[in-house]
Amino acid sequence: MARIGLTTERLVRAGAELADEVGFEQVTASALARRFDVKVASLYSHVRNSRDLQAKIAQLALEELADRGASALAGRAGKDALTALANVYRDYAREHPGRYDASRFRLTPxxxxxxxxxxxxxxxxxxxxxxxxxxxxxxxxxxxxGSVFHGYISLELAGGFSHSAPDPQESWSWTLDALDALLRDRAAK
Structure with missing residues (x-):
């Protein structure tokens, strides 16, 4: 029988919080069971195993990112839209590094x-x-x-840009300007 108070949603949200605290790779059914002070078997009526838990966290992260992205894009076009969505991904990654990693988890079809x-x-x-x-x-x-957004964000989160000038924000803006110019140029051809 499932422990009273445990639900799939509650477990997935707690798993997402745990991912932000310790890293997505560290999120397992065992780690989550310890967080709730229950036996791992108590989770199995809600998640099948650690991989299922990670997939559910990935789905949550994708949903959160999509909701933020849709709000940011409303009424925008061109470079404004490009910058808005790029900043959604970057801001989300900074606020929720574990969930951001989860958003790139390989899901089944x-x-x-x-x-x-x-x-x-x-x-x-x-x-x-x-x-x-x-x-x-x-x-x-x-x-x-996708490659530029996720590549830049991953390198930045790993500290790859923290040891030299210019400031990563300046490079981020430069990168978005370059993407905008590239897309405009490609469309003109």
Whole structure:
């Protein structure tokens, strides 16, 4: 029988908080059971195992990011939209480093279909409509934006930019300007 007070949602949120505290890779069913002072078996009516728990945390993170992104994009286009979404990812990563890592967890096709991952692609494509890119180029551009956003953020979180000038914020702005110019140039061709 499940312990009173434990729900899947409560466990996933606690797992997400734990990820932010100790890192996503450290989140296991055992670690979560210790947090609630219960036996691991008490969790199994809510999550199948540690991998299932991590997948649920990933889905939560994708949902939170998508909600923030949708709010930030409302009424924006072109470089404004590009900058707004990029800043959502960067700010979220700074506030919730474990959840941000979780958002890049490899989901099964079924888990991915049930996640907000598709919303992220839609937001990227919405940004790209402001650049009037041809449909085949949109897929390349979505991948480019994702790679640059996540690459920069991952390097920054790991301290990769903390040992030299200029300030990472200046480089971030420069990077977004360069992406905007690249997309405008590509659309003109």
């Amino acid at each position: 079924q888990e991915a279909a049930a996640s907000a991952g598709g919303r992220h692609s839609e937001m990227m494509r919405a940004i790209l409509r402001g650049y009037d890119l041809a449909v085949p180029d949109q897929t390349h551009a979505v991948r480019l934006l």
